[in-house]
Amino acid sequence: MRVPVLAGNWKMYMTPTESQSMIDQLIPLIEDLQNRKVVLCPPYTSLSVLSKAIEGSPIQLGAQNMYPVDEGAFTGEVSPKMLQALQCSYVIIGHSERRQYFGETDSSVAEKTLKALQYNLTPIVCVGETLEQREEKLTEPTIEIQIRKGLAPLVAGQFEKVIIAYEPVWAIGTGRTASPEDAQDVCAFIRTIVASIAGDEAQKVPILYGGSVKPENIKELMSQPDIDGALVGGASLKAESFARIVRFEEQ
Numbered sequence: 620m621r622v623p624v625l626a627g628n629w630k631m632y633m634t635p636t637e638s639q640s641m642i643d644q645l646i647p648l649i650e651d652l653q654n655r656k657v658v659l660c661p662p663y664t665s666l667s668v669l670s671k672a673i674e675g676s677p678i679q680l681g682a683q684n685m686y687p688v689d690e691g692a693f694t695g696e697v698s699p700k701m702l703q704a705l706q707c708s709y710v711i712i713g714h715s716e717r718r719q720y721f722g723e724t725d726s727s728v729a730e731k732t733l734k735a736l737q738y739n740l741t742p743i744v745c746v747g748e749t750l751e752q753r754e755e756k757l758t759e760p761t762i763e764i765q766i767r768k769g770l771a772p773l774v775a776g777q778f779e780k781v782i783i784a785y786e787p788v789w790a791i792g793t794g795r796t797a798s799p800e801d802a803q804d805v806c807a808f809i810r811t812i813v814a815s816i817a818g819d820e821a822q823k824v825p826i827l828y829g830g831s832v833k834p835e836n837i838k839e840l841m842s843q844p845d846i847d848g849a850l851v852g853g854a855s856l857k858a859e860s861f862a863r864i865v866r867f868e869e870q
């Protein structure tokens with residue numbers, strides 16, 4: 620009932636020319652696939668190139684961040700209206716790198732999530748614990764606070780339009796993946812929290828796992844009942860490895 624979502628977060632990689640070349644290689648490798656949502660989130664500077672390149676393909680476009688105001692004197696920022704005009708249908712909100720390096724908080728996540736929905740952008744709301752929090756057995760309370768505060772302004776009917784990505788900070792870019800069982804446990808916990816806020820809508824919310832996802836581990840992750848997809852960093856930069864992830868192909 621929940622269609623698998625495979626989203627690539629390109630972070631601060633790929634020039635427009637490199638983006639064009641990657642997408643030209645990727646489309647033929649995945650265009651026959653049914654029953655998948657495939658999303659690419661390039662840097663802002665590649666959105667224009669990709670918005671043309673994905674036309675007629677099954678790939679959808681997302682941004683990595685946005686500023687929650689329609690327009691205005693906010694030097695260096697990009698608004699949801701601008702993303703919408705570039706065919707974006709998704710936007711990553713509150714990635715741990717945004718929280719760590721750019722001061723994003725649960726309240727900025729809440730504001731951005733609400734604004735994204737007003738522009739028909741599907742927010743991919745990121746949550747996850749640090750290594751210290753995990754070692755102190757604070758994974759669940761940390762994530763519960765991130766979700767309750769991040770989704771605080773939403774009302775009935777809006778929750779099912781949100782995607783949540785569980786990205787343990789210690790697993791990002793480190794080659795250390797949470798075991799499928801650990802990832803499942805946290806994703807099931809996330810669904811319980813969402814259900815306590817949003818009732819039955821929680822069953823419709825895709826919950827993705829992110830953190831060192833690669834072709835070698837995607838199949839086992841996807842076999843877990845509460846993992847509905849993946850948010851992929853490094854392995855989404857190469858057409859071949861991302862195509863294998865999208866296809867759940869280990870080899």
Ligand SMILES: O=C(CO)COP(=O)(O)O
Pocket residue numbers: 628714786790791792793794829830831832850851852853854
């Ligand atoms: O942060 C991530 C995706 O948003 C995960 O990055 P890696 O897949 O490179 O670990």
